Every structure is written in structure tokens, then in C-alpha cells.
Amino acid sequence: MAIPSITALRDDPNTEHRLNACAYQQSAITTSGSIQYVAFYTPREESVSRRVTIARHDLQDTSSNWQYLTFEDYDQTTDDGHNTISIGICAGDGTIHVSFDHHCDALKYRISRPGLANDTSKSSWAASNFSPILDHLPGCDGLLDITYPRFIPAAREMYFECRIGKAGAGSDVLYRYSPDTAQFVHLGTYLVGRQCNPYPNGISYHLPTNSLHVTWTNRHFIEYEGAKDGASTAHKAQAGPNGPENNEGLYYAYSRDNGATWNGPSQESVTVQPARPGTGLESQDSQLLVRNIPRNSGIMNQEAQYVDSQGGVHVLNRENTTGKETWMHYYRSSSDNQWAFFALPEIYPTPTGPRGKLVHSEKLNSVFFILPSNTGNELLIARRSMTDIDGEFRVVWRDHGYSGEPLIDEEAFTKFELLSVLILRDDEDGKRKVTVLQFDINELAQ
Secondary structure (H helix, E strand, O other), X not given: OOOOEXXXXXXXXXXXXXXXXXXXXXXXXXXXXXXXXXXXXXXXXXXXXXXXXXXXXXXXOOOOOOEEEEOOOOOEOOOXXXXXXXXXXXXXXXXXXXXXXOOOEOOOEEEEOOOHHHOOOHHHOOHHHEOOOEOEOOOOOEOOOEEEEEEEEEOOEEEEEEEEOOOOOOEEEEEEEEOOOOEEEEEEEEEEOOOXXXXXXXXXXXXXXXXXXXXXXXXEOOOOOOOOOOOOOXXXXXXXXXXXXXXXXEEEEEXXXXXXXXXXXXXXXXXXOOOOOXXXXXXXXXXXXXXXXXXXXXXXXXXXXXXXXXXXXXXXXXXXOOOOOEEEEEEEOOOOOOEEEEEOOOOOOOOOOOOOEEEEEOOOOEEEEEEEOOOOOEXXXXXXXXXXXXXXXXXXXXXXXXXXXXXXXHHHHHHHOEEEEEEEEEOOOOOEEEEEEEEEHHHHOO
């Protein structure tokens, strides 16, 4: 069995609801050049509040120490698992972008000076090289009702995506950052929920075809007390009145022109009307439906998505249409654009347990599933060979003492064949640590 390197970064805050290691963080761990970055909350001494921290180190220099930067000018106090951190790096100008602490709140965002991502000197790693907290993206108006900020690297540029609106009644917006202007451009409300909320499994950029790919499930809106009261905060509950039991379907769309036009699973263009405010892809459009999964079928929202080097789309989720909750691998082949569905054997989730991740190795022609136990404190990695429809499936690593939802550094996986997993781990004293596991993908294949 492969043996990972294990790096405990800092203590995880002692909160009721987990603020680090949440599946919808895109991303909390990422690599630019050979420098790996991790963003997380750390506890503040003698206080119940938390601070935003970014750590970095050189993946290719095993002797390099981690550098830590903690922003001391902001106290995070909301004990709500939605209020996570995401970090993005624009390769074109070396800027580092951080967004944090939202659940239907005004944007909180910082941008570094140009070139900071390429400056690895210890003296450069200081809060003074970042902007103050902004309520807007550079070049754009302020943003309100933000949840789930996401940064997506795209060659020299970078995208920003987030939800606007309440759980069960939100829509997703898209922006593009240009290193030439150091500003964002608003590309529109590209995924519109009407009496429902689209929950992306992720949004991915595929470099060879200059294309964006997004998969999602819809959560239908259920009326609740305070739903029409603008002053009500009922929608900000950790587990709100519109829960996963109202999730339905697997949907998919892709764009090759920065979201101006979109195509569905059949490759046919899907009509959007950007000239009419509030319109984009209708999240329940039947042209976008990949798999009809009814409500109350055990679907989780925001599980996992990965686009491989050939443009194949991989989705991890779960469903219960046979009487047993089951992990599912949904796969769209780049060769024939057909979707296939595979139930992972002998490893079973619960309807609302911690979510997993997946990646695809072109070299090994295999998918690796990183799965947290839904009933204990185990983390495991399973490999599925994609050589044929009945390719081998086996568990290649497992260990105990872990909690939270694993997050994957996709850039490190692609560039260096390193499977870097951000997760929470109990140390010898039982204290929970923000931890990075590093696996050599070739060792996992043995």
C-alpha cells in the first residue's frame, strides 16, 4: 500500500460546523508553477473568532519549509459551514485572489500585487502585499448575496463563479479576469434557477479546447416561514428548510466562447438570451438533462467533477434508486460524447454524509476516487481502470483518523503526478489538524 507524506499545517478551529475541508471549496488547495498554496481558517488565541491563513511551499523542493501568512485585520465569527475560503491564482500576472466568509453576504475579496505568486522570498509573504478587503471584483460593481465563491484557472486568465441568492432560489454568475487589464469582466448570470437552485459539482476549464464545463443537480424550492420576508435570516441556517431530499437530476453544459453560448449533452446549442436580464441557461432545461434522477433519490449537491486531458467529463455523486445508497461515477467520453454510469461496489455512502472527490490519470487510464467514510473516521482511495467497461475496481489505500471532505490539488496532479489531498486529521493528542497528504500516483497504481 502506498505511503503518503503527511504534513499537519495548523490547528482546525473548534467550531460546531466545519469551516475547512468542505467539498464546494474551489479551490482551497492549488499549485502555480511548482508552488502549492493552501487557504484555511486558523483559530485566534484566546478568542472564539478565526483568521484567514494562506500557506505555501515548493512541491519540487522537498527541503522547503511552509510559509504562513495570516490576515490579522479580519475576525471570522460565523459558525456556519457555508462560510469557507477559496483561493485562485492567475498565471498571466501572478496575482493571488482570495474570497471568504459568505452565506448570502456581500463579497469579501482580496487581490495580491502582481507577481506575488512568482516571488517565493520569505519577505514577500506578507499581508501588505494584498489589497484590503473589497466588496467588488476589480472593474465591476459590488456583489451581494454571495455564497460558494470559486476560482477557475484558465491558461493566462482566470474565472470567478459564485451563487447569488438564497438556498433553493439562487442562480450562478460568471466573471473572467484578464492579466492585461488587471480587471474582471462580468459574463452574466449563466445558470438560472427558477423556484430551484442549481448546485454545481464544479466548473472546469479544458485548455486544449478552450472550453468551460459545468455539471449540477437542481434543488427545488420549498416554501417556509420567512421565505418572502426580506429581513428574515432563516435561509442562512446551516441546514436550511430546503434540504438534499429536494435535489434531482444530473445536468451538463459546456461553452467554448467564455459562456456567451452553451451546448448541452447532445452537443446542440442551447438558447440563452443575455439581452434579457436574469436569463442564461435555465437550470431545469430538459436539453441539459443527462440522467433523470427524481427527488428523494439520495442525490447530494456539490459532490465532485473532473475534466480529463482529453475532455472527458467525470462526475462523482450518490443516488438511491434501488433501495441502497450508492456512490456513482458518471462519465462522458470525449470520443463519442456518450454518458456511462457506474456504481462503485462494496463502498457505500449515506444520503448526507461527507462528500468525495475524483481525478483521472491519462497515463494510467484510471480514475481515482478519494472517499471519506460516511459512518466513521476513515479515508480511502479506490482506483477504477477505464480500459473497458468492466475495468478493475479496487481500494488502493485507506487509513483512519480523518474527518471533513477531501479537496484535491488538480494542478499538482496534472503537472507532477502528485495526488495532493487537503483534509482534517486527528493528531496523537486527538487535536484536529488541517493536513495535506501527498501521494505519488504511480505508487498508488502498484
